[in-house]
Each structure stands twice: as structure tokens, then as C-alpha cells.
Amino acid sequence: MTPVSKPNYHSPIQASAESISAPLAQLLFASAEALAAVQAGRSLTQALGLVNLSLRSGVQALTYYAMRHWGLASALRDWAVKKPLENPITRELIALSLLLLDVSMQKNESAEPASPQSPYLDQAPLYGAHTLVDQSVQAARMVRGGQKPVGLEAQAKLVNAVLRRFQRERPQFLAAVKEDPLATYAFPLWWQQKLKKQYPAQYVEIMHASRLPPxxxxxxxxxxxxxxxxxxxxxxxxxxxxxxxxxxxxxxxxxxxxxxxxxxxxxxxxxDLGAQFAAPQLKLKSGMRVLDACAAPGGKAAHILEIANVDLTAVDLSAARLERVQESLTRLGLDGDNVTILPANILKPDAWWNGVPFDAILADLPCSGSGVVKHHPDILWLRRQEDVANLAKQQRHMLDALWPLLKPSGHLLFVTCSIFTEEGERQIEQFLSRWPDAKRCDATGILLPQSPMGEGQPGHDGFYYALLERQA
Ligand SMILES: C[S@@+](CC[C@H](N)C(=O)[O-])C[C@H]1O[C@@H](n2cnc3c(N)ncnc32)[C@H](O)[C@@H]1O
CATH class of the missing domain: 3.30.70.1170 (Sun protein; domain 3)
Known part of the structure; x- marks a missing residue:
């Protein structure tokens, strides 16, 4: 086994002023930098990996909160600053500070009217308005790497002017973004339209549940x-x-x-509770040959091994991510001779499969992640509309490559952490029409993201589950 460093897990973010003790200007600057990295296409996890350790948990709290309310933050900024801002960090700093100032004014000064983030204020980071304006201006003067860009003082003045104007004219700012669905729900418009079409009765609740921290x-x-x-x-x-x-x-x-x-x-x-539905649906029995086709980082593979003494082949394209599978199986005491961890491409079974069919296959395929916004709010701003069709096409090819690897009477569990029907029900309907030897069995189907519902109800992410049996 290759030695690997421990994954840097943190419990879900419940940001509070107390949890954020580093100097605020530094936190704001580092957060704006991470948010600019997301706008440039990097995941928040990757961006946080670059943040100085002493600031990381504070930046994590601020940026996760900001991503859940980025529709409001960016709408307020775009209304106040009409000309394009060249410095991406200043751009995101203004949006972030406006969002936090809106929290501050509502919480400290009972300002009216309510804003789109009002239902979420008990999760919001809270600072005094005066401190926030002062520290945001300080943050606008910070630079990475020493070389001061031209116009830094002008940026600090702009930040000061926008935030002070917000303090004076908050009702006008809010009125200006009132009809904007991006500011109201903080989901990209194409995503909102898709949810509305696919879940006309539930789409508002889906967005709400997805914005509550897990x-x-x-x-x-x-x-x-x-x-x-x-x-x-x-x-x-x-x-x-x-x-x-x-x-x-x-x-x-x-x-x-x-x-x-x-x-x-x-x-x-x-x-996540929703992910715990996977392994038990595979009808596992000791001695079975099981394929986990997209295994990394290994949550469901470990669950399979906890349930029954099976022979497990855990495949993933990413050798680096497979190291996390190995590490977690070792920690859990599940890394016996019955487990084979294989870096391979499931689209090309000829390169790695020995021809002996599997009794059960878990196909937890790459997807848009539209069900797991709760844990990964940056997905909202990273995903593009065209990604959904491309991923659905990739899933189709993967299912077609995996199906012949299954024994007659064996079961394949198709899973995505998406709630878009292209990556769920529609995918399976099309699969059944292509493969006459496939029979659908009872399974969870669509699991919509759910908010915590009080005592003993933690809420969960959204998933799609379909169980298919290969007819003899
Ligand atoms: C949704 S994640 C799997 C999560 C995993 N089942 C778990 O429970 O921890 C999808 C995985 O598919 C892998 N993947 C993507 N394309 C692949 C391919 N062609 N062959 C094998 N694995 C692939 C990715 O590297 C990623 O780790």
C-alpha cells in the first residue's frame, strides 16, 4: 500500500463570529481570493487547500456561507458597481462584504426590510457593521506576492464607498434586486428552470433544503x-x-x-444519510463477487465490506483518489485479501477484467452533483448547463460497458448524486429500452435533498437509485 497523508476532513460548517478568530481583514482577503478562484473554475476544496492553515477554518466558514448566498451577494455588487472591475479579488471582496453587511444590519440593527438571506441568518457569520466596513477596506489594500498593483488605493476607496452607500441605502439596494430570481434563490437561472420543469411542486423546497448546511x-x-x-x-x-x-x-x-x-x-x-442507502440495496451475501465500478473515495465500498464477506474489486480511473480508498479501508480494518483496488477505466473492460462475471455491480457514476449542493455549494457556480447532457452521455457509455460484466440473475445498482432526470429516471428508461435482458427491481428511485426536520432528522443530500437485474 502507498502511504498517504490523512484527508483533511472538517465537520459541517456552522459559521459563527466566535469560530472566526483570525484578523478579519486577512480572512476577508483570503476568502475573496478563494471565491475568485471558484469564479475561475477551481473547486472550493482546491481553493481552500491553498489558504494558509492559520486562516483556513475561518475562510472555510465565510466562503461556504457566501457560496450558499452568492446569488444575492453578486446581484447587490452588480447593481452598485456598473463598470467592470479588473481585479477579481476586489470584485469578490465587494460581493462578500455586502452579503456580510446585510447580515450585520439585520442582526444588530433589526433593519427592515428582510432580505433573501433572512431565513438563513442563524447560520450566518456575524460582525459589527463598523468593523466590517473598516476591515473590508483594509482587505482591499492587501496584495499577494508583494508587488502592489496600480490603483490599489482607488480600490480601497471604491470598497469603502460601496459599503457606506449600502449602510445608507440598504432598502434601495434590496428593492433593486427584489425581482431577481438569482438573488432570491441563489441558484443559476438555467438550474432553477430545470428544477421547476422537472419538479414543479417541489422546486422551491429543493433549493431551500440545498442551501441549509448539512x-x-x-x-x-x-x-x-x-x-x-x-x-x-x-x-x-x-x-x-x-x-x-x-x-x-x-x-x-x-x-x-x-x-x-x-x-x-x-x-x-x-x-451522508442518503449515501447510506446504496450498499444495502445490492442484496449482498457472503462469497459474492462484487464490482464497485467508480469506487473513490470509497465510502460505499467500505459500507459493502461492512455488510458482507464479499470479494470486492474496487475500480477507479483516478489512482490518487484510490489512495483514499486504501487509507479508509485500512483505518476501518476492511483491507483484507478479499479486496482488489484497481486503477482502471471502466469504459475499457478488456484492459482489466479477467472475464469472470460479477454477482453484483455498484455503478456510482460521475454526475453533475446536483443533489449534493448542501455539502458542495460551489457546484452551483462551477457547473455549466451543457455539463448535464455531457455527463448523461458518459453515464450511458459506462452503463453499456458494465452491463456485460454482470452474471445472469446478478444485480447492478445505478447511483448518481444528481436529481436531474437526465442522470436518473430518463437514463434508466433509455437503458431498459437498449438492453432487453435488463429488469428493473424495487429500489429507492429519486431521493430529493431534505432539510433537517428537528430532533433525530438530519436531512440528507439528493440521489437517484435504480436496481437492475440481468435476466437469465
Ligand atoms: C461519484 S464518484 C464515486 C464515489 C464513490 N462510489 C464513493 O462512494 O465514495 C465517481 C468516481 O468515478 C470515477 N471515474 C470517472 N470516470 C471513470 C472511468 N472512466 N472509469 C473508472 N472510474 C471513473 C471518478 O474518478 C470518481 O472517483
Whole structure:
């Protein structure tokens, strides 16, 4: 096994002023820089990886919140600043600071009217308005790498002018963006239209649920601990924890995942409740040959191995991501001789398959991620409309490549973390019309993202699940 460094997991973001203790100007600058990187096409995870460690958790809190409300932030900025801003960091700094100033004025000064982020204020980072304006102006004077760009002072003046104007004219700003659906729902317009067409009765609730931060949900490794042992270990350390399904535990209380009780011992893994629906639907029995066709980072592969003593082949195109599979199977005590981890392309089985058919295949395929906005709000601003059709086409080719690898009477579970029908129901209808030996079995189908619903209901991401049996 190749040694790898530990993944840098953090529990879900519940930003609060207390959690953000670094100097605010530095946090704002580093956050604006990360937001500019997302606008340039980088994922927030990648952008955060470049942030100085001392600032990272504060920047993470600010940027995750900002991405969930970026429609409002950018609409306020674009209304106030009509001419194009050349410096991308100043551009995002103004949007971020306007968003935070709107929080501050609502929370500290009970300002009227409400804004589109009003229902989410209890998750919002809170600063005093005066501090925020002052520190945003300081942030506009910061530069990376030493060389001061021309016009830096002019940018600081612009930031000062826009934020002070917002303080004076907040109602006018809000009135100007009131009819803008981007500001209201913070989903790109093409995405809103698609949801409205595909889920006319639920689309507003879907967007709302997707903008609430996730609760921390764990899956217990029943080979190492019982649910009760895990719950007790958390409670003993001062967390709130409760069992919420056969495998899942919901935990409240912050801190680094690696320092939580039972992590080192492999008692549990972090996994969204919706993702925990996958492995149990595969009808696993000991001795089966199982293929996890797109295995990395390995959450569902580990669940398969926790359920039954199967022979598992875990394939993924990315050797780097497969290192995370290996690492988590080792931590969980699941990396026996029954597991083969294989960097390979599932579109080309001739290059890696030995010709012995599988009893079960998990096809958790690459997708738009439209169901997991809760955990990855940057997806909203990274994804392009044309990506959905391209990904659906890729999924079709992958399903066609995998189907002949399945034994007669075997089962293939198709999974995407998308709620777009092109990557769900429509994909499967088309598959069934191409493959007459495929029969659809009972499965979860569409699982829409859900908000936490009080005690013992952590909410979950959105997924699509279809189970197919190969007819003899
Ligand atoms: C949705 S993720 C899988 C998540 C994983 N099942 C889990 O539960 O942790 C999709 C994976 O497909 C992999 N992938 C993309 N194209 C592939 C290909 N042609 N062959 C094999 N794996 C591929 C990606 O590297 C990515 O890790």
C-alpha cells in the first residue's frame, strides 16, 4: 500500500463570529481570493487547500456561507458597481462584504426590510457593521506576492464607498434586486428552470433544503463497534449524538473529524444519510463477487465490506483518489485479501477484467452533483448547463460497458448524486429500452435533498437509485 497523508476532513460548517478568530481583514482577503478562484473554475476544496492553515477554518466558514448566498451577494455588487472591475479579488471582496453587511444590519440593527438571506441568518457569520466596513477596506489594500498593483488605493476607496452607500441605502439596494430570481434563490437561472420543469411542486423546497448546511452524519462500522458504543463515546465527550437508522448516527458538536471519539479505531465513517442507502440495496451475501465500478473515495465500498464477506474489486480511473480508498479501508480494518483496488477505466473492460462475471455491480457514476449542493455549494457556480447532457452521455457509455460484466440473475445498482432526470429516471428508461435482458427491481428511485426536520432528522443530500437485474 502507498502511504498517504490523512484527508483533511472538517465537520459541517456552522459559521459563527466566535469560530472566526483570525484578523478579519486577512480572512476577508483570503476568502475573496478563494471565491475568485471558484469564479475561475477551481473547486472550493482546491481553493481552500491553498489558504494558509492559520486562516483556513475561518475562510472555510465565510466562503461556504457566501457560496450558499452568492446569488444575492453578486446581484447587490452588480447593481452598485456598473463598470467592470479588473481585479477579481476586489470584485469578490465587494460581493462578500455586502452579503456580510446585510447580515450585520439585520442582526444588530433589526433593519427592515428582510432580505433573501433572512431565513438563513442563524447560520450566518456575524460582525459589527463598523468593523466590517473598516476591515473590508483594509482587505482591499492587501496584495499577494508583494508587488502592489496600480490603483490599489482607488480600490480601497471604491470598497469603502460601496459599503457606506449600502449602510445608507440598504432598502434601495434590496428593492433593486427584489425581482431577481438569482438573488432570491441563489441558484443559476438555467438550474432553477430545470428544477421547476422537472419538479414543479417541489422546486422551491429543493433549493431551500440545498442551501441549509448539512448535519454531521456517521455510518457505524458494525465490524468494529455497535451503534450504542459509538453514541456513548460521543456523549461521554460532550457531543449530542443519536442513532437515526440501522447504520446512521447524527452528531452535533464541532471540531476536526480526526479528533472525534472512535475515528482512529475505525468505528465509523462520515457519510451522508442518503449515501447510506446504496450498499444495502445490492442484496449482498457472503462469497459474492462484487464490482464497485467508480469506487473513490470509497465510502460505499467500505459500507459493502461492512455488510458482507464479499470479494470486492474496487475500480477507479483516478489512482490518487484510490489512495483514499486504501487509507479508509485500512483505518476501518476492511483491507483484507478479499479486496482488489484497481486503477482502471471502466469504459475499457478488456484492459482489466479477467472475464469472470460479477454477482453484483455498484455503478456510482460521475454526475453533475446536483443533489449534493448542501455539502458542495460551489457546484452551483462551477457547473455549466451543457455539463448535464455531457455527463448523461458518459453515464450511458459506462452503463453499456458494465452491463456485460454482470452474471445472469446478478444485480447492478445505478447511483448518481444528481436529481436531474437526465442522470436518473430518463437514463434508466433509455437503458431498459437498449438492453432487453435488463429488469428493473424495487429500489429507492429519486431521493430529493431534505432539510433537517428537528430532533433525530438530519436531512440528507439528493440521489437517484435504480436496481437492475440481468435476466437469465
Ligand atoms: C461519484 S464518484 C464515486 C464515489 C464513490 N462510489 C464513493 O462512494 O465514495 C465517481 C468516481 O468515478 C470515477 N471515474 C470517472 N470516470 C471513470 C472511468 N472512466 N472509469 C473508472 N472510474 C471513473 C471518478 O474518478 C470518481 O472517483
Amino acid at each position: 448535519q454531521l452524519t456517521l455510518r457505524v462500522n458494525r465490524r468494529r463497534a455497535t451503534q450504542q458504543e459509538v453514541v456513548s463515546a460521543f456523549i461521554e465527550k460532550g457531543y449530542t449524538a443519536q442513532a437515526i437508522s440501522e447504520w446512521a448516527i447524527m452528531v452535533q458538536g464541532g471540531g476536526a473529524i480526526e479528533r472525534m471519539p472512535g475515528y482512529e479505531q475505525g468505528w465509523w465513517s462520515v457519510q
